[in-house]
Amino acid sequence: MAMDAKLKTVTRLVGVVVLMGGLAWASVPFYDWFCRVTGFGGTTGVAVANSDRVLDQTIKVRFDGSKDRNMPWEFKPVVHEMELKIGETGLAFYEAYNPTDRVIAGSASYNVTPYEAGGFFTKIDCFCFTEQVLQPGERVQMPVTFYVDPEIVTDRDAKYVHTITLSYTFYEIDLPEEAHAALEQVNKTDKKLN
Numbered sequence: 001m002a003m004d005a006k007l008k009t010v011t012r013l014v015g016v017v018v019l020m021g022g023l024a025w026a027s028v029p030f031y032d033w034f035c036r037v038t039g040f041g042g043t044t045g046v047a048v049a050n051s052d053r054v055l056d057q058t059i060k061v062r063f064d065g066s067k068d069r070n071m072p073w074e075f076k077p078v079v080h081e082m083e084l085k086i087g088e089t090g091l092a093f094y095e096a097y098n099p100t101d102r103v104i105a106g107s108a109s110y111n112v113t114p115y116e117a118g119g120f121f122t123k124i125d126c127f128c129f130t131e132q133v134l135q136p137g138e139r140v141q142m143p144v145t146f147y148v149d150p151e152i153v154t155d156r157d158a159k160y161v162h163t164i165t166l167s168y169t170f171y172e173i174d175l176p177e178e179a180h181a182a183l184e185q186v187n188k189t190d191k192k193l194n
Helices: 002-038 115-120 150-154 177-193
Strands: 058-067 074-077 081-085 090-097 104-113 121-126 132-134 139-148 163-173
Touching: 058 074, 058 090, 058 139, 081 090, 090 132, 090 163, 104 115, 115 121, 115 150, 132 139, 139 163
Parallel strands: 058 163
Antiparallel strands: 058 081, 074 090, 090 139, 104 132, 104 163, 121 139
16 A cells, blocks of 8 residues: 555656656747747737738837847948838848958847837848858848838737837857858868968
8 A cells, every 4th residue: 555655656746747847848939939929028920921001100110239249240230210101011121240250150039129019010021030141251231021010009008109129139150051061162172272
């Protein structure tokens, strides 16, 4: 009888450990999904097409660019602010420059403030959807196509938002396999020529 009680206790404890491990593993994708669906924490929406409705009401969109302290690129918005109609498609550019003598890959994280507007700021296309690779001395302008969903004017909290700030932070990442392979090929060719 005592052995049955011990076995039950051990089984329950193992079950709790497995459950907690599963919840911990699922928490990151669940939180990401939750933020994308609700706009929580300034997470933006994503669409494949322009808004089907444009209002006469306008909204200001400000653009901010920063970088991780270990990222050697220069990074900034080309235009710092624009005003557009709610639902109208906007196009903004950010500029990145690699002043180093090496190939560098970067990835941008982003958010929107105020947070109430996050779920209504919708990106159609963005440089932040993919990693960016810049050659030494390369300067690029990277686009972001977006609109502010007309539903913002009926939201209990977001309807009072008149200015939205879109912020990006660039981080250095490992070179993607194809960029790394191309760099190795260039280095081999350089060694053969020397």
